[in-house]
Amino acid sequence: MSRTFRRLLALSIMFMTACTPVPQANMAPTLPTRTMGLQDALPPMNRFAGSHVATPTRSNREIGKDFMDLAFRMESGRVVSRLTRFEAPISVRVTGDIPASLTPDLRALLARLRSEAGIDIFMTGSETASITVEAIPRSVLNAAVPRAACFVVPRVSSWDEFKTARRTPTVDWTTLERRDRAAVFVPSDVAPQEIRDCLHEELAQALGPLNDLYRLSDSVFNDDNIHAVLTSFDMLILRAYYDPALQNGMTRGQVAARLGPVLARHNPAGEGRAARPQNDTTRDWIDNIEIALTAGSSATRRRNAALQAVSMAGALNWAGPRDGFAHYAFGRLNVGHDSDIALASFNQALTIYNRSPETRLHAAHVAVQLAAFALSSGDGARVLDLVNGAMPVAAAHENAALLATLMMFKAEALEMTGQTAAATAVRMDSLGWARYGFGADRNVRARLREIASLNPLKGT
Template identity: 85%
Template sequence: MNRTFRRMLALSVMFMTACTPIPQSPTLPTRTMGLQDSLPPMRSFAGSRVNTPTRSNREIGKDFMDLAFRMESGRVVARLTRFEAPISVRVTGDVPPSLTPDLRALLGRLRNEADIDIFMTGAGSASITVEAIPRSVLNAAVPRAACFVVPRVSSWEEFKTVRRTPTVDWTTLERRDRAAVFVPSDVAPQEIRDCLHEELAQALGPLNDLYRLSDSVFNDDNIHAVLTSFDMLVLRAYYDPALRNGMSRGEVAARLDPILSRLNPAGDTQMPRPRNDTTRDWIENIETALTAGSSANRRRSAALQAVSLAGAMNWSGPRDGFAHYAFGRLNVGYDSDIALASFNEALRIYNRSSETRLHAAHVSVQLAAFALSAGDGAAVLNLVDSAMPIAAAHENAALLATLMMFKAEALEMTGRTSEASAVRMDSLGWARYGFGANANVRARLREIASLNPLKGI
C-alpha cells in the first residue's frame, strides 16, 4: 500500500473555479485576504484519540482477516507476520520540523490505544526507519507515490539496490525484523503526518486496503487522514498475545473471536450487517477514474461505470458514495449540472450513517463551492457549520481551513464582515499546517475568494 496522489481528490477545490464566470486573475483587496505580509503561527492537533462508531465484532473480524491475509493487488498472504516487541523507530534524512512531534504523538497513541510497545530511538539502527527525502527524488524512483513502506530495508540507498527483488516482497516474510517508511520532506506538514499514520500502520500490521471500510485509513478513498479507533483496535488485535508470527489464516480465525470480545465487548452486542466484497472491476474503474494518464472522457466513463456497478451490487455507504463523489469531481468544468447532482447524491448517501460523517464533510466542500459561486451565502453557512466540527474531530487541518475560508466568504456575503475577518484569520493557522508554504495558503484564500461573485468583478 502506498499513499498516492489521488488522496488530494478529497481536499482539492481548485477545479471549482472552472465553472465560475470570473476573471482569470481577480484583484482582491487586502481586507479580503485578512492579512498583510505575514501569517499567524501554524496550528496543529494534539494527536488525541480519533473515535469512530463501534461496529459488530463479526464485521470487524471479517475486516481483520481480509486486511491481514490479502494484498491490495488481491495476492494472498499465507501467514501472519509482525514485529516482536519492543519496536524501535528512528528518523533519518531531511527531517522537517513538524515530523518528529507528529511521530511522537502517533507513537504515543499506538502505545496507549493499540497497546504496542513502540518507542523512538536515536540509535543507528531500528526496527522501523522513517526516512524523509525530497518529493522529486521519491517520485523519480516510484512515480505517483506520495509515500510508501517496504520490508527488510533500513535506508533509501538500500531500497534502490533491492527494489525489484523478492527482498521487498511482503508475501515472502516469515516475521518482520526491519522496515523503512519513506516520506516526502518538502510538502505540507499534514501530508507528512498522514503518511506517517498510514505507512507506519502498514509497517506494523495489515497490508491491504478495503474500499468497503467507512472508519479506517485502510481504505484507498483516503477520506480518513489519521488512524481511527477502528484502526487501533485492529492493530491491538494484531499484536495480541494469543497470536504469533507464522500463523495461517485458519489459525488466526480460530482465535480472533475471543480476542475481539475481550478488546471490544461492545461489539458483541451490535448486529452484523451483510456486506459483499468489492469487485475487481469496480476497483479498476475507480482507479482509472482517479488516476491521471487516461483521457478525460475515459475517466468520466470509468467513474460512471463504478456508479452503475455500485448500484447493481446494492451498495450503500462508502463505496456507493465515493463513486458518485468521483463522478461529480470529474464532471466539474465539463457538465456542472451532472457534477452538482452527483455531489448531492454522494452527500445523501453519506448522511445516512454516522460512520460516514467525515465523508459528508468532504462533499460539503464541493457543494459549498457551488453555493458560493451562486451567491447563496446562507447555503454555504449551512454546509460548513455542520462539517467544521467533524473536520476538527478527525484532525484534518486542510479540510478545516478550507471550510473556514468558505465560511468567511459567506459571512462577508451576508454582511457580517467583522465575523468574516475573525474566521478568515483563524483559518490561516490551520491552513499553514494543512497546505504548508505561505504561498499555498494565500493561493487557497484567493481561490475560494474568487468564487464569490461579489469580488473580482
C-alpha cells in the same frame, strides 16, 4: 504499500473554480477585493494534539471479516499466506532531511499506538531500529516510485538499501516469516499534514495489515483516503494484531480460530451488535475507480469509468462508502464539463454519506464542493449551513486542510451576508490551520484567492 496522489481530498483550483456558474448581473455592489492573508504576514501554524479519533463501534463479526481481509491479502489481490508482525519492543528512528513538524507528529502517533493499540513502541537514535522513517525530497521519491506520495518496504533500513533491493524478493512482503526491519519513506518538502498522514498510514502498515478495503468507512486502510489519521477502528485492528493469542507465522485458518475471543476482549461493545451483510469489492469496480482517479487517461475515459463505477455500485446495492465515493468521483470529474451533472452527483453523494454516522467525514468533504456552488451563486446562507455542520467533523478527525478550507468558505459567506467583523475573525483563524494543511505561505494564499474568487460580490 504506498499512499498515492489519487486523493480526491486535495482540492485543485481547476476542480473548485470551474464548477461555478456565472454571477448574476443584478448582484449587490462589488466588495473590496483585498483579502486578509494575501498581503499580511500569516499567523503561527496551528497543530492538533494527536488525540483519540473516535469512530462508531461496529459488530465484532463484521470487524473480524475486515481483519481477515486486511491481514491476509495485498492491495493487488495477492494472498498473504501467514501473519507476520514485529516482536516487541519496537524501536523507531528518523533520518534524512527531517522537517520541523515530523518529529512532534511522530511522537504523538507513537503515544497513541502505545495507549490505544497497546503496542510497545518508542523512538530511538540507534541504527538498528526496527522501523526507520526516512524523509527525502519528493522529486527523489517520485523519480524512483512514480505516483507514490510515500511508502513502506520490509527488510531495509535506508533509501540506499531500498534502491539496491527494489524489484527483488527482499522487499516482497509475502515472503516474510516475521518482521524484523522496515523503512517508511516520506517526502521532506510537502505540507506538514501530508507528512503526518503518511506517517499514520505507512507506520500502521509497517506494523500490521498490508491491504486496503474500499468498503471500510472508518479507517485509513481504505484507498479513498478520506481518513487522514488512525481511527479507533484502526487502533482496534492493531491491538488485535498484536494480541498474545496471535503469533508470527499463523495461517489464515489459525488466526480465524482465535480472532473471536480476541475481539470480544478488546471490543466488548461489538459483541451484541448485528453484523451487516458485506460483499467484497469487485475487481472491475476497483479498476474503474483506478482509471477515474488516475491522471494519464483522457477526460472522457475517466468520466466514463466513474459513471461505470456508479452503475456497478448501484447494481450491487452498495449503500455506503463505495456508492458515495463513486458519485463523489463522478461529480469531481464533471466539474468544468457539466455543472448540472456535477452538482447532482455531489448532492447524491451527500445523501448517501448522511445516512450513517460512520461517513460523517465523507460528507464533510462533499460539503466543500457544494459550498463552492452555493458561494458562486450568492447563497451565503446555504454556505453557512454546509460549513457549520462540517467544521466540527473536520476538527474531530484532525484534518487541518479540510478545516481551513471550510473556514475560508465561512468567512466569504459571512462577508456576503454583511457580517464583516465575524468574517475577518474566521478568516484569520483559518490561516493557522491552513499553514499546517497546505504548507508554504504561497499555497495558503493561493487557497484564499481561489475561494475568494468564487464570491460574486468580489469579482474575479
